Amino acid sequence: MAALTIAVGTGNWFSALALGVTLLKCLLIPTYHSTDFEVHRNWLAITHSLPISQWYYEATSEWTLDYPPFFAWFEYILSHVAKYFDQEMLNVHNLNYSSSRTLLFQRFSVIFTDILFVYAVHECCKCIGGKKVGKELTEKPKFILSVLLLWNFGLLIVDHIHFQYNGFLFGLMLLSIARLFQKRHIEGAFLFAVLLHFKHIYLYVAPAYGVYLLRSYCFTANKPDGSIRWNSFSSVRVISLGLVVFLVSALSLGPFLALNQLPQVFSRLFPFKRGLCHAYWAPNFWALYNALDKVLSVIGLKLKFLDPNKIPKASMTSGLVQQFQHTVLPSVTPLATLICTLIAILPSIFCLWFKPQGPRGFLRCLILCALSSFMFGWHVHEKAILLAILPMSLLSVGKAGDASVFLILTTTGHYSLFPLLFTAPELPIKILLMLLFTIYSISSLKTLFRKEKPLFNWVETFYLLGLGPLEVGCEFVFPLTSWKLKYPFIPLLLTSVYCAVGITYAWFKLYVSVLIDPPVDKTKKQ
Amino acid sequence: MEKWYLMTIVVLIGLTVRWTVSLNSYSGAGKPPMFGDYEAQRHWQEITFNLPVKQWYFNSSDNNLQYWGLDYPPLTAYHSLLCAYMAKFINPDWIALHTSRGYESQAHKLFMRSTVLIADLLIYIPAVVLYCCCLKEISTKKKIANALCILLYPGLILIDYGHFQNIYNSVSLGFALWGILGVSCDWDLLGSLAFCLAVNYKQMELYHSLPFFCFLLGKCFKKGLKGKGFVLLVKLACTVVASFILCWLPFFTEREQTLQVLRRLFPVDRGLFEDKVANIWCSFNVLLKIKDILPRHIQLIMSFCFTFLSLLPACIKLTLQPSSKGFKFTLVSCALSFFLFSFQVHEKSILLVSLPVCLILSDIPFMSTWFLLVSTFSMLPLLLKDELLMPSVVTTMAFFIACVTSFTIFEKTSEEELQLKSFSISVRKYLPCFTFLSRIIQYLFLISVITMVLLTLMTVTLNPPQKLPDLFSVLVCFVSCLNFLFFLVYFNIIIMWDSKNRRNQKKIS
Secondary structure (H helix, E strand, O other), X not given: OHHHHHHHHOOOHHHHHHHHHHHHHHHOOOOOOOHHHHHHHHHHHHHHHOOHHHHOOOOOOOOOOOOOHHHHHHHHHHHHHHOOOOHHHHXXXXXXXXXXXXXXXXHHHHHHHHHHHHXXXXXXXXXXXXXXXXXXXXXXXXXXXXXXXXXXXXXXXHHHHHHOOHHHHHHXXXXXXXXXXXXXXXXXXXXXXXXXXXXXXXXXXXHHHHHHHHHHHHEOOEOOOOOEOHHHEOXXXXXXXXHHHHHHHHHHHHHHHHOOOHHHHHHHHOOOOOOOEOOOOXXXXXXXXXXXXXXXXXXXXXXXXXXXXXXXXXXXXXXXXXXXXXXXXXXXXHHHHHHHHHHHHHHHHHHHHHOOEHHHHHXXXXXXXXXXXXXXXXXXXXXXXXXXXXXXXXXXXXXXXXXXXXXHHXXXXXXXXXXXXXXXXXXXXXXXXXXXXXXXXXXXXXXXXXXXXXXXOHHHHHHHHHHHHXXXXXXXXXXHOOHHHHOOOHHHHHHHHHHHHHHHHHHHHHHHHHHHOOOOHHHHHO | OOOHHHHHHHHHHHXXXXXXXXXXXXXXXXXXXXXXXXXXXXXXXXXXXXXXHHHOOOOOOOOOOOOOOXXXXXXXXXXXXXXXXXXXXXXXXXHOOOOOOOOOOHHHHHHHXXXXXXXXXXXXXXXXXXXXHHOOOOOHHHHHHHHHHHHOOHHHHHHHHHHOOOOOHHHHHHHHHHHHHHHHOOOHHHHHHHHHHHHHHOHHHHHHHHHHHHHHHHHHHHHOOOOHHHHHHHHHHHHHHHHHHHHHHHHOOOHHHHHHHXXXXXOHHHOOEOOOOOOHHHHHHHHOOHHHHOOHHHHHHHHHHHHHHHHHHHHHHHHHOOOHHHHHHHHHHHHHHHHHHOOOEOHHHHHHHHHHHHHOOOOOHHHHHHHHHHHHHHOHHHHHHOOOHHHXXXXXXXXXXXXXXXXXXXXXXXXXXXXXXXXXXXXXXXXXXXXXXXXXXXXXXXXXXXHHHHHHHHHHHOOOOOOOOOHHHHHHHHHHHHHHHHHHHHHHHHHHHHHHHHHHHHHHO
């Protein structure tokens, strides 16, 4: 309490923001939590009560351990605190156990580990110089950036309502980005390697890291025209980078290699048995593809091009089966999605290699990697959009064009998270928090860039405003109509397709700006 | 004026906090046979919907007054009726006569909580926003910060959204705030209308009535009782009478009706105080059992005399020198006097003092914040009973942080900023070494906060000794009462020395 008073008493706005959001998180403790809560409780139990050799084999619960080893160790450490709260939650056979103490412990563990995220945001704010306008505190880019990151709607609902540990993971990622901005490359690479062994979804952005470090760190000099000078290759730097990554991987995977369990670990980490889309379609290219398929099949049936008997029944009655059967368009295989993703990533990687623009260029490439994988990946979760939204916040305070992309991406991306929370008591919370974040981000960035051309053209404004009626229609009007029983999937389908349009547009716009923009940092340096 | 989006943000934060607190438990959840205030509110919906107006306040086979009988003025009953119509539309079981007693479900809780949120959104929050916009002599940023602090005041949030007060405080306080706003902006008729609505919603609003009366009377005097002042006075009187008649219309048909409602509103036979209240009588009761020793009518007279004497000076001052600043301070001191000395006070009545204190947050941030912290603390036993420890601690800390960052309260402890300059100058005339006032106040603040934190920790962690099961709640009340007494003295000093200060300024100019 005393420390708190001192921290705030000095007029430090950053700690006030961080404490404020922490208190909000505490208020969210009694809200609904998803099955992920049980997933993490089960992992606590597995790591606590079983030997390492059993971790990736244990299958009493359907929620088996499918994160890399560091996360398992993280749960192991947590479990040693958990035993002081409630011993029972550490029993593998205690399925769906959630006493009030368990709830309190798990919720607080998320809130507590978010300290790393807060620190990372602090570091990011130090190294990101944005556009400078007024002297007013609320108009400073640093202030705006820290609100955008700390009070991020997506993180709040995914971590503190739905229940996951994304906060500290994104903390690691932001911290490693900040280190790269501060030219502490080895540290950045180390943090990212650690992050990869916490949660492998970050592999999506690994190409950006690899190419950037190789191009801008291992090659120490450029030719005057900006192209690569091959003889400036520094083998010491490559070796040290390689060593760092190798050591981290050895620490993580070594024990399982020794136990000869590596294939089992990998089969748990990459389950390709799941469908192309999650139960609720993440708003990406495949959502549009599926929707197009549905529309075509309906038209085909109407015009009698298709034979109704040949169409698989499931695809017509519900859009919510895991294995989606395409009726008109060709079905999609994992390999196809992999190729699409690689093709989508390639131009940005080329851009990073041939047109290096320092850390800022790296950040753009990283966002494009994350977005492209989100657009074309296999079995993408809607939550993965945070992987693009959070780094994009760093860019948004720098340039009006980026701010505009950011706002479209964030608003639609956040809206697409709405189906995560479907219970009635959480409905006002998600709407209020969404409004809070959206109104703040749009107004503050508009104020920041008020001297430049407006952030949105009329189509974009119209599209964003359309989210309001969509929400009203899906969650207030639709349940009252008779379609509720006949076509229960319509709200999700509409949400998914509507958001997919926005996200695709934002992805496209960002890509164009990256490919077309002249190198900026160069001119600044001169 | 580009910063108005921040006001939207502030309102949204207020709403978010309110709704998240409402996810917690409410008073009397799953505690038959009487349940709690939540059940009272539901029961009133049942009564008002199913019985004719004439039977609302009377005991009958359908309306057992012992089981949460209506004991608030007609507007509350009408509001319940309105909610009952909504409930009927959603699920008629919620308000079925007799069978719905003790009805509890997740959906019903959601419904009740949303009625509070809607009432708050329609009445209290707009009043707060408008009040902060109308503040003079401070920057837009400060106005917004002020709104944030007022909307985050934990006492009101916890009682309305956590405990579920059997009467929506946000409505009565909201109307009172509209009244204050109207009267201080010189829309006297609208102001008095709003205040009449407040009184007709909850009779405790009478705590605020004297300052309203004195301020308006003072205004009339100022304009000259023979000219414009008289016209204003007549207009005001007409407004008040008309609004009262309008609210009470169904009960004026028979004499017995009116009397019965009045008997229900002022239950003299319920004793000097109930439960544990942080006022003088309850604290004094620890030393001497006045409640049992003295006969009831003497208690009544005694409490009346004390109340009257303690608020007299401030009221006279306000009548003679009406100013909107003096009005706000008098509201504080009058409500505080009522809370400390009057008959049959509830612990929740401290909210009636907190509202005007919220309004002077920008004038004396340090003392107001301190008072608001103490007021929340004084309701601790109640909040603990409802299992609201977590939201209480969190919202209190949030409020404290909001106040500290938006007003930098710790830098505002000089005599000047505490508005004690003129007081200490006049004391120094007799006692030249009287220069340590602001330091004393800082120490008192520290001691008070430390005591509150320690007592909270003790209440939560320790079991009271078996002989004294109420030890901690009595201690909480006693400590809060001491604080409140100090505040009463402080606010009275400010009011009494305020005019002198102005006279001095005039002399200088």
